[in-house]
Amino acid sequence: MFGEGQSYESYPEDPIKEEIRNYWENPETARAFSELQQNEKNQQVSEAVDDIMMFGLEAQEEPIQAANLGAGAHIDRYHQFFEKLEENVDSKFDWVDSSPYMLELAQEYLLKDQYSERGKVVELINSDMLDYLDNRPNEALDLAVMQYTLDHIDDNSLDRLFNLLSQKLKQGGRLVSTLTTVSPEIDSISTNARFLHQGQEFPDNETRFLQEGEKFSLKFFKESGNPESGYLEGGVTDKYYHSPERLESLAKEHGFDISIGDWKEQVPREKWQDNDVEQNVMILTKN
């Protein structure tokens, strides 16, 4: 990926303004981030999540009640799931995000002809995801989705998330969540971002080990797959490492079956033969 002799020190100066810590707190950076997400890998991950969401719901005739927690801008994804929801006018997909700017971008998609039908089943909800769950009636949800958001939940709030999910999901209901990293080991660079450990960049040929619940940060590149493009302004985001052991122990405590691994283990082969993206996921099923 990098030319000979090139190191992380030779990338453009960090243009990130400290006052914009998270891209979703500012309308321009929220838009730039959502445009950055229009890359192949991000779309393939959404397709994988769509396949897992559908599993077990294909034949459901009753209305489906679902929530996307930290939903972001991309209502232009999850085609199979939306098609299924649109079969029954009483189905509902709560699109929950704490950022009003992300929801404005989602609304822009709903105004396009090709996605306007989705407006009948989607409700945009500006709320912290934990507060949203807290305010739901018990045993109301068939499905909750967290694409790239579980690791925004800090270690202290993780138990509350599992507790709320166990109250709000119906029996047999599921949480489908992507996991940024299953291993405690992080590389310096991924397709879209540089990883910071203890707030610091580290050389491209090194790895770092995360402790349970430890914060790490991602600094997104302006262009996906191109570290030399510089960084997205406001694109530093804090995440928290939750090990599989911790997630498994919380699942047990709160009455869930849990499965962690590559998404391809979760769906039949014919679903993934055209989508070989590697993405770890966690699926919780309420007992």
Ligand SMILES: C[S@@+](CC[C@H](N)C(=O)[O-])C[C@H]1O[C@@H](n2cnc3c(N)ncnc32)[C@H](O)[C@@H]1O
């Ligand atoms: C990495 S983006 C993912 C967006 C979307 N799930 C996707 O995959 O395109 C993270 C999103 O989570 C939202 N978010 C972060 N913390 C949140 C919280 N505590 N409650 C609700 N939304 C949150 C942000 O505003 C942002 O839109």
